Amino acid sequence: MKVLFSLLLVLVIASPSLCSKVRESNIPNAFNIVNYGAKGDGHTDDSNSFLKAWKDACSSTKGTPTLIVPTDKIFMTQPLTFQGPCKSATMNVTISGTITAPPNREHWKSNGNDHDSWITFSHISGLVVNGGGTLNAQGDSWWDKSSSHRPTAVRFLGCNNLKHGPMTHLNSPRNHISITGCDDVLISNVNLTAPETSPNTDGVDISSSTKVFIEHSTISTGDDCVAINSGSKFINITNVNCGPGHGISVGSLGKNGEYSTVEEVYVSDIIFTRTTNGARIKTWEGGSGYARKIIYNNITLDGVKNPVIIDQQYDALQYAGKGVKISDVTFRNFRGTTKDKIAIKLNCCSIGCTNIVLEEINISGLNGERSSSLCKNAHGSSSSCNPTVTCLNN
Ligand SMILES: *[C@@H]1O[C@H](CO)[C@@H](O)[C@H](O)[C@H]1NC(C)=O
Ligand SMILES: *[C@@H]1O[C@H](CO)[C@@H](O)[C@H](O)[C@H]1NC(C)=O
Ligand SMILES: *[C@@H]1O[C@H](CO)[C@@H](O)[C@H](O)[C@H]1NC(C)=O
Ligand SMILES: *[C@@H]1O[C@H](CO)[C@@H](O)[C@H](O)[C@H]1NC(C)=O
Ligand SMILES: *[C@@H]1O[C@H](CO)[C@@H](O)[C@H](O)[C@H]1NC(C)=O
Numbered sequence: 001m002k003v004l005f006s007l008l009l010v011l012v013i014a015s016p017s018l019c020s021k022v023r024e025s026n027i028p029n030a031f032n033i034v035n036y037g038a039k040g041d042g043h044t045d046d047s048n049s050f051l052k053a054w055k056d057a058c059s060s061t062k063g064t065p066t067l068i069v070p071t072d073k074i075f076m077t078q079p080l081t082f083q084g085p086c087k088s089a090t091m092n093v094t095i096s097g098t099i100t101a102p103p104n105r106e107h108w109k110s111n112g113n114d115h116d117s118w119i120t121f122s123h124i125s126g127l128v129v130n131g132g133g134t135l136n137a138q139g140d141s142w143w144d145k146s147s148s149h150r151p152t153a154v155r156f157l158g159c160n161n162l163k164h165g166p167m168t169h170l171n172s173p174r175n176h177i178s179i180t181g182c183d184d185v186l187i188s189n190v191n192l193t194a195p196e197t198s199p200n201t202d203g204v205d206i207s208s209s210t211k212v213f214i215e216h217s218t219i220s221t222g223d224d225c226v227a228i229n230s231g232s233k234f235i236n237i238t239n240v241n242c243g244p245g246h247g248i249s250v251g252s253l254g255k256n257g258e259y260s261t262v263e264e265v266y267v268s269d270i271i272f273t274r275t276t277n278g279a280r281i282k283t284w285e286g287g288s289g290y291a292r293k294i295i296y297n298n299i300t301l302d303g304v305k306n307p308v309i310i311d312q313q314y315d316a317l318q319y320a321g322k323g324v325k326i327s328d329v330t331f332r333n334f335r336g337t338t339k340d341k342i343a344i345k346l347n348c349c350s351i352g353c354t355n356i357v358l359e360e361i362n363i364s365g366l367n368g369e370r371s372s373s374l375c376k377n378a379h380g381s382s383s384s385c386n387p388t389v390t391c392l393n394n
Helices: 002-026 047-059
Strands: 030-032 041-045 066-069 074-076 080-083 091-095 098-100 117-122 127-130 134-136 152-157 162-164 167-170 177-180 183-188 190-193 204-207 210-220 226-228 232-242 248-253 259-273 277-283 288-304 306-311 325-338 342-347 353-365 372-376 378-386
Touching: 030 047, 047 066, 047 080, 177 183, 204 210, 204 232, 226 232, 232 248, 248 259, 248 288, 259 277, 277 288, 277 325, 288 306, 306 325, 306 353, 342 353
Parallel strands: 030 066, 041 074, 066 091, 074 098, 080 117, 091 127, 098 134, 117 152, 127 162, 134 167, 152 177, 162 183, 167 190, 177 204, 183 210, 190 210, 204 226, 210 232, 226 248, 232 259, 248 277, 259 288, 277 306, 288 325, 306 342, 325 353, 342 372, 353 378
Antiparallel strands: none
16 A cells, blocks of 8 residues: 555656656657757857757758757747748747746847847748747846837747747737738737736737637737737637737727728637727828728626727828728627726727727726717717717718
8 A cells, every 4th residue: 555655656746757758759850959959047048059959950851840948947048030941841849948038138139130029930831839838038128228129029920820829928028929921820828928017018919911810818918918910811819818908909000101901800708807908999190001890799898998999090181081991890799897987989080980880888987887988980880889879870
């Protein structure tokens, strides 16, 4: 009995490390950065080990090459780029341990991209980045320098057929994840965390990409949880806890007179907690293009400042008749509380927003008091909407 008990104890204690070791060595065609000299002591610069392991993985022609960042260690790297295209049609990057940026901005070296980002995945198709580890971008030393050019933590550039998560991202200097020029993307089970007061620390920024899905994730940062920018279409965001932060935004679109387009956006099953915005569409004056076919559905609000907001900025005379056209937008099944009096703001410029639909909305003040709405140049319909939006139905 005693022997059996000891045996069990040994098994219980040994099994987690046993499992992960077995798992890692069982992966065919694996490229473990430790075998390329990475120290993982938290302060030695391991960048070269990452790059050497990647070079071999990317030029391998067998199966799915897997770059391995093992568990229980902290690997410090300078800004680096995992460059594709690779020989294999699919690439796995399994990060079980922690990767950390230099602790202070003074210690960041430029890798030629002018501090644009910390870790870049460029033009790799069929890429999977998962493993449940942590990417700590150590952004705090960047946040207080308000005028400086801050880097994105992780950038996916031209990566078609991308899967990312489970993964934790901490404290980006600027946005945590940026997705640019990628088609067929699935981001799931990511946890993006930075202080509420950290500037411009968006969770995920999407631009010039199609078919991007974000699901089952928690995003608590100092700016937008997700921002959907120009050139994006077929974007689904579902089952996300957002807050603190600035909400899930389409835009800002049309800055500096740009032509911007976003369409086919579906956001559902979201809980916004203490965010400044919930569902937001924002455009700049003087731009052109459109934001259309956008649905926000099944949204829970807890003390949100602007639960529903369309914000077309100023309507200065020189821009009359010009602007990013907003149409076919549905806000359905919103419930909960607002921190401000005005729960619904539809502030459209003179060209007007058309086919704006509000259905099954019930938003009250923090103490159950009535909230109100504001409406300018918006056309469409509303039903079962508290607060009422009198300018619709026309
Ligand atoms: C690569 O990652 C995917 C997704 O996690 C997994 O299904 C696949 O088995 C992995 N391939 C290898 C060779 O480990
Ligand atoms: C996300 O990560 C932060 C920081 O590590 C942690 O405090 C928080 O509990 C995590 N949230 C979830 C939902 O895992
Ligand atoms: C994405 O959203 C659209 C609604 O606009 C829905 O029809 C489609 O099934 C969603 N796709 C997935 C994979 O959830
Ligand atoms: C609405 O979203 C919540 C998560 O916020 C989810 O638990 C619930 O199942 C969703 N309801 C429907 C009808 O999909
Ligand atoms: C709206 O929400 C309030 C507060 O939760 C609740 O008392 C009220 O019954 C709801 N109204 C409708 C029509 O669901």
